[in-house]
Amino acid sequence: MNKRKMKLSTEKRIDLIERILKKEINVSEAAKVAGVGLTTIYRWIGLYENEGPAGLAVTHKNRHYSKELKLTAVLAYLEGSNSLQEVAKNYGLRNKKQLEDWIKVYNTHGNFKSESGGSKVRQTKEFSPEERMEIVLYCIAQDYDYSATAVKYQAKYSSVYNWVKRYEKLGQVGLEDRRGRRKAAQTGRTSEEESQIKIAQLEEQLKYKQMEVDLLKKRKSIRKEESSEQVRTIIVYKSIRELHEEKHYPVQPMCKMMNVTRSAYNRWVKQPYSPRKHKNEQLTKIIRKIHDEHPEMGYRRIKDELKRNYETEVNDKRVLRLCRKEGIQSTIKHQANSITRRGKHPYHTAKNILNRSFTAEAPNQKWVTDISEFKYYIGLEVHKVYLSAILDLCDRRIVSFVIRETNDLPLVIDTFDQAVQAEPEARPIFHSDRGFQYTHQQMYQRITEAGMTQSMSRVGKCTDNGPMEGFWGIIKREKYYGRKFTSREQLVGMINDYINYYNNGRYQRKLQALTPMECHNQYDQAV
Template identity: 35%
Template sequence: MKPLEGFFLLRKLKVDLAILEDVFKKRVAGYSYKWLIETYQLPIVETTLHRYYERYRLHGLEGLQTRKSNQRYSKDFKEKVVQEYVNGHGSLQSLTIAYNIPSRQTLKNWVMRYTLGKEMKDYLPKPEVYTMNARKTTLEERIKITEECIREGLTYKEMAEKYQVKYYQVYQWVKKYKEHGPDALIDGRGKGKAPSVQTDAEKLEAEIKALKARNQWLEMENNVLKKTKEIGRGDDEKRLHQEASYQTIEALKEAYPIAWLCEALGISRASYYKWIQRQTPDDEADDRALMDEITTIYHDHKGIYGYRRITIYLRQRKGMTINHKRVRRLMKHLGLRAVIRQKRKSYRPSTPEVTAENLLNRNFTAERENEKWLTDVTELKFPSGQKAYLSAILDLGKGTIVSHVLGHSNNNKLVFDTYHQAIERTQATHVLLHSDRGYQYTSPSFQRLLKQRQFVQSMSRVGRCIDNGPMEAFWGTLKSEMFHLKKYHTFEELEHDIHAYIKFYNEDRITLKMA
């Protein structure tokens, strides 16, 4: 059997009949309508495709071909179909499919005539050229019809009947051809006059108008890209992706035509208007409220919380029962990510004066406060190139910073002041104090301070920064959650923020251990 050639009209979009036949073969093989629509990107819903499939099953592809002229039905045929409908033997849809009638409206009109007592009529053999709908033609057809009409001296009615076009179409073509030649038959609907029949002033005005429209379109595209990025249209989830498109149109519709915005975003106007009139589902409303809550928490803590810690915050501080996967999905849609730490720079080891064994030996647990302390110094660089140095002591038992001092130089005074501050606050004795092999910690002066409080000293091995892991982790956390979030230009500004952050770290910060 010779395969059919042509197109089938789906919502004013041409679909190749060969593709449609392949779709229906897949349906016969058991594929779902939803899968077929998504795979072949058909511009219809599942119920519509089901209706077309039923027509195909009963009549083959011939039943789906677009007819070039109106279908002709006899009086007996019309009465037969109407009687079946009146007697309850089928619905409008099932009968139009069963009898291969292109439209339910056709059958509905027959039923209306029957119920009003009007007589069914046989279809006229030839459409009236004066009242028929205008047929779409190509430029070549229009030139051929017009030149033949003029050359042969035929009437407009004769030409209209011969080529099945409307009488008024032939009249207009001949008139334009005689005045301006073949170029006048170019389809200029919505475009103004053809260039060949325009004056110089009209051409200049048309060019300016086209440039303005082009500039407005490019401006709109740029704003659409910015707005969709702001709203989050890049999300992989289809529902959120579509939602962002609709919100973009809603935000820009006062500045640009809705048709332009829909075209730029690749969605139909019908779907946008349907979205406007819809009722917001409960789960979508819940997601919106939760996204507002997540955004507030994220910005209140300067972006240092990822989805895990925000989940814990919502559970413990807000009393919510919520899964971390939902928080991660919504944060991804909002474009919110926790601050990523930067890699530490490597430093050359120095030769210490006095060293101690690694008594801590990476045992970072403590049963009580002031049992094990870790200490270290980190460098903080200003944009101008100047540096500040932060010294701190971390209590492993409580997991908090016992003392901290910010200075202009990395010297003994900085470390000694940090130690004295810790002693003043805790009055601790017999503490295991672990540090790296920095010269301040190996100096004889520092050794004497430790002996006064019966402290036991422990030091990391050479090149083993993980021996002081929790202290290094704190530096990374402080820098990613505070220092790298803004540029500091003064020592006082940095000192103020460090004091505020360490207070937050000790008292309010959510940690994954809380889960």
């Protein structure tokens, strides 16, 4: 810890942190006592927890970390599960700035060095061309470790770097120092050396011309991108980095040609993806997976799926934004075709007792029922099946359902008997439309014998039975429309599987993101 920045002695800092950990004082109060910011207090706490009291002691030299530890820490952060501060704490770093520097090196595809300090060397002597040649060859042999080379030969880091680059460009001639000397006092160059320099200059000009051509190609492709300005800027940064890595073009002129600043590009290289963007990418993959499995789901249901099955807490707006960005949209609902046939001579009709009161305080207080038609194809022949179902308005579960080839009275009676068998104590309001099956004498007798109250929609008012019509829309939009069924087994299997999924796996906002059966069981446990 740097002695110049100390405001408290080591003993007082240790005492202060121990008081915080014992909950004798909170962080805000401790910051006021120490005369420092909250961030500093939290950093002290981290040092104390990692290293004990010794972590708050004064240090007189920098620590050194292995290449393996640096790489491991960087990869741990890029996974996106922890913040900079948390990763720094986990790997025993005294400051997150160290981790930020390592991430910058990693993102620029640099090599981690185990030694440091070359940039702080004060160069006090001049080096002859022979000495420079020795330094350059040593640096290249050491895998371009400029810092270690500077320390070994007591030269400036920048000098070593420039000598290596000039040697690679001009050869040994590039290591001569002709600054501040009259031409008469300079050693004359041979014609071969002059030719070598001229060739190097022409190669540099050719390289710049080729760089301009490559950048123009990149720029032309970027203009064709139908995306936002922010996305186009990211593409520009990626193009510059690709050309810099593949063809070793200098960054500064490329930034100028692409109308971006060098500082903005460097910031992007240091951290091309923010933690939030990294998290959004992970969310997008999960959302895409959910959509592929359930294309009928809208953004609200996807959000509930993330919360329940992936333990990921996000809000609706974020999911909607990611869905729009990826072009994810639920399947479109088709217009419903009614198959209700009114009875020509109804035995019994009932009033609309339900009166669109589609909520119930407990299960088995209100049931609604209806029939819907489904088609499958064998060659050119069209075949039909009919699904009769009863839905509870409290927990929205399907109480019973029956599938038959004919839309007749036994279809409705069997559905009703199945529901009574499943819930023998139920005495609900039983609401339906005015189809001939529901106005039949046998149906009326069964409802009366079961102690239920019959209710019927008004003529031509399908919204009086809205929840049941809504269920037909849900099952057909999610699993029926847009598909062609080629056998009865395939169609009936789809219906059976979906109703099981609807009751046990489909989360509903009206039920506080529970499934119908979870809501039903929760009520039973409460009772």
